[in-house]
Amino acid sequence: MSTASVAFDPRPLTEPADRNAVAAFTRQLRAAGRIPPAFGGAPVIVAMAFVAGLVVLVLAVIFVATVGSVVSGDAQGSPGLIALFILLPFAIVAGAIGAIVFALVRGTRGTRERRYRLDRFARANGMSYLPSLETPGLPGMIFGIGSARGSTDLVRGDRPRFVEFANYTYTTGSGRNRTTHRWGYVAVKLDVPLPHIVLDATGNNSLFGSNLPTSFHKDQRLSLEGDFDRYFSLSCPTGYERDALYLFTPDIMARFIDNAAALDVEIVDDWLFLYTKREVSTLDPATWAWMFSVVAALLDKLAQWARWRDERLRAERATDAVAAASVTAPAAGAADAVPFAPPVGDLRPPPGVAPPGLRLKRRVPVAAFIVIGVVVVWWLFDLLAGGLFFMLR
DSSP, rough: OTTTTOOOOOHHSSSSOOOHHHHHHHHHHHHHHSSSSTTOOOOHHHHHHHHHHHHHHHHHHHHHHHHHEEEEEEEOOOOHHHHHHHHHHHHHHHHHHHHHHHHHHHHHHHHHHHHHHHHHHHHHHTTTTEEEEEEEOSSSGGGGGEEEEEEEEEEEESSSSSSEEEEEEEEEEEGOOOOEEEEEHHHHHHEEEEEEEEEEEEEGGGGOOSSOOOOGGGGGOEOOOETTTHHEEEEEOOOOHHHHHHSSHHHHHHHHHHHHTOOOOOOOEEEEEEEEESOOSSSSSSHHHHHHHHHHHHHHHHHGGOOOOOOOOHHHHHHHHHHHHHHSSTTTTGGGGOOSSSSSSSOOSSOOOGGGGOOEEEEOOOOHHHHHHEEEEEEEEHHHHHHHHHOOO
């Protein structure tokens, strides 16, 4: 993403799209293997299965109705009744097929045009577009949950650092309890790995607490100065409180409050993630203007974080140096042959994070225990009630 040389241009999101250009772009994506064939994909398969099942059901109804009419003797006196039994179900099937085809064509056309617009929008703003990516493999908390994980409509830039805007879905449960979770996210590549820090935005929480899919131990909560706690609840690994204060200086806290108060934030490894329950990659110019302003406000402050080092790695490096020196110590009298003097004092720690700071400690939400308790109590009540009814009967 280049904010210095390319001005924000939302026109491709709303200006008229040429159908021939949309079709050509779709063929280009399909030839590159970035989208499924025209008659592939889950929606088409589901629609075909539905139509096949409907046809079988209609044929069964026709057969049963015809046989029943013949057996009852109505076939000779009412030939129109048999025709009605035959034509009406076929009319229903034809109408259902027509509705499904219309919905598929309209939905496909909308998806094609959406991809075309987002690609042109990305190019106009010095970025690139990718229709979808299965299992992105990012280290953020939303990317390792459930199944059928995938990002869609990825808009990427690499100047001055890598930034990715995308929508993300994953599923949990099975059968009737199967749930699809939808997120929008922005991923920003950092210069160095940092401690695992989560900023839970208080403005988007629900009645039951945080909307994030993961909960963390409360003893990792850190209160910052000013009004920051009114907008975010910050969690950092135990022992890394001073590091969090170093990273979140007053000017950086002000940037998050002024620009990202509606977003949840996670810093993990060498990534910064912004999360929201709405689409990030969309055809809405206002959403893109907001997201670009958030990233632009943060980018010029993230360079400060490149200087952070984990002092815990200093002791590890010193221990390794002592061990190496004991193994490769020169023989007596050989010190004069060394053409340089060894460094004096502790060396600066290398980039990285010591194991205690890599991940926050997670906890099981209290709401989960409440739900499990209610289910168990209900099951016991139902069991006892059934046994009592059986005994009284």
